[in-house]
Amino acid sequence: MKKINRLISPYSESFFLLGPRGTGKSTWLKDCYRDATVVDLLKPDVFRTLQSRPESLSDIVKGNAQAKCFVIDEVQKVPEVLSVVHSLIEEHLGLQFVLTGSSARKIKRTGADLLAGRAVRKMMHPFIASELGEDFSLEEALKYGMLPVVFGSKKKDTVLSAYIDLYLREEIQQEGLVRTLSPFARFLESASFSHGSQLVSSAIARDCGVGRTTVDGYLKILFDLMIASTLPVFLKRAKRSMATTAKFYFFDTGVFRTLRPKGPLDRPEEIDGAALEGLVFQHLKAYLDYSERRDSLYCWRTAEGKEVDFVVYDDMDFLAIEVKNAAKLDSKDFSGLKSFASDYPEARTVLLYRGDVQYMHGNVLVVPVGRYLCSLSPNEPFPDIKWRR
Numbered sequence: 001m002k003k004i005n006r007l008i009s010p011y012s013e014s015f016f017l018l019g020p021r022g023t024g025k026s027t028w029l030k031d032c033y034r035d036a037t038v039v040d041l042l043k044p045d046v047f048r049t050l051q052s053r054p055e056s057l058s059d060i061v062k063g064n065a066q067a068k069c070f071v072i073d074e075v076q077k078v079p080e081v082l083s084v085v086h087s088l089i090e091e092h093l094g095l096q097f098v099l100t101g102s103s104a105r106k107i108k109r110t111g112a113d114l115l116a117g118r119a120v121r122k123m124m125h126p127f128i129a130s131e132l133g134e135d136f137s138l139e140e141a142l143k144y145g146m147l148p149v150v151f152g153s154k155k156k157d158t159v160l161s162a163y164i165d166l167y168l169r170e171e172i173q174q175e176g177l178v179r180t181l182s183p184f185a186r187f188l189e190s191a192s193f194s195h196g197s198q199l200v201s202s203a204i205a206r207d208c209g210v211g212r213t214t215v216d217g218y219l220k221i222l223f224d225l226m227i228a229s230t231l232p233v234f235l236k237r238a239k240r241s242m243a244t245t246a247k248f249y250f251f252d253t254g255v256f257r258t259l260r261p262k263g264p265l266d267r268p269e270e271i272d273g274a275a276l277e278g279l280v281f282q283h284l285k286a287y288l289d290y291s292e293r294r295d296s297l298y299c300w301r302t303a304e305g306k307e308v309d310f311v312v313y314d315d316m317d318f319l320a321i322e323v324k325n326a327a328k329l330d331s332k333d334f335s336g337l338k339s340f341a342s343d344y345p346e347a348r349t350v351l352l353y354r355g356d357v358q359y360m361h362g363n364v365l366v367v368p369v370g371r372y373l374c375s376l377s378p379n380e381p382f383p384d385i386k387w388r389r
Helices: 025-032 044-052 056-062 081-091 105-110 129-135 138-144 156-173 181-192 201-208 212-224 253-259 268-290 331-343 369-374
Strands: 015-018 037-040 069-073 096-101 120-123 228-231 247-250 297-301 307-313 318-323 348-353 359-361 364-368
Touching: 025 096, 037 044, 037 056, 044 056, 056 069, 056 081, 081 096, 120 268, 129 369, 138 156, 138 253, 138 268, 138 369, 156 181, 156 253, 181 201, 181 212, 181 253, 201 212, 212 228, 228 297, 247 253, 247 268, 253 268, 268 297, 268 307, 268 318, 268 369, 307 331, 318 331, 331 348, 331 364, 348 369, 364 369
Parallel strands: 015 096, 015 120, 037 069, 069 096, 318 348, 348 364
Antiparallel strands: 228 247, 297 307, 307 318, 359 364
8 A cells, every 4th residue: 555644743842642553653652752762651661661561661761761752551551650651751851751652541540640730632534535535435435434454355344344353352352351252242233223322322232232321431442542533512591491412423434333233224325425424524633623622513403403513613714514425416405504504604504415516505615525524624615715706
């Protein structure tokens, strides 16, 4: 696979680089921090040494006086080293520590607040369309997702299945997060039906035949491992009675499609629609995170059922985006955006669809979804701004 230049910006101070496995953290670090000394906690000998004596990290730093940057890979394996990193940052001005992790659970539990103000947090996401350029295929992305570990493979289905199995075995079973894998595997299948929808843990519990507290615990595991997240409802200056239940998404469309059971009663367009909405979600998340605009993304849904898929709201933008898995649109496809615009006339409105023509429908800019995603580049304005007259 040819080299893909990632659009996440390097950083000169110490920072956490978090993200699920397979998103390309190690590859990006090798490109951007070639002179760094790497402490890889996935290597058994390194893991054993630092697990038994976290303070031995100081010996590594002292023995590499020429190094100005130290990468500690998969820091959640031995989170106790964070206190050592804290001391080293205090003692050695000018040293940079890059702390990678695919699980926030142990980091939070052990107290990453030790580094509050000393290490910012960055997220690594799957590929985005603007990174791939002409190599981006909307159909391929909808079917297999955007994980780098999958993108370059000739057997994408096999790699995706192996990826799920890797998480089940290594991140969940070996870490002792669940007692047995079978109930958790059933939960993953059930949760896949909530992708792009409101998350109701009691419904998932009934479907899996387990208690709601068990499901809540399983969901926390997904969130801590960063393989799923929720999207809160936009409630600022609400003029209507609003739904308050967040929407749920897996972090990658390929992971969602691999987990989602398919049978005679499943309509392909239903799964395709959820996949398309999830693909837009992961692009918006990556765009905002890479642009240092975290906590800017919402959904909107009234108690009576009017909804808009995505709302971007911060000091730079107020934008509502609806996603339709259709090549032709009719008036009812604009009803959610119309309701939102009546409550928030200050907002720009965009509808992404599977057609080929870009045009204005009243105040709504209608854009082919592939074109919009390819034009979404971090630290640049949303593309709809330059496309309006």
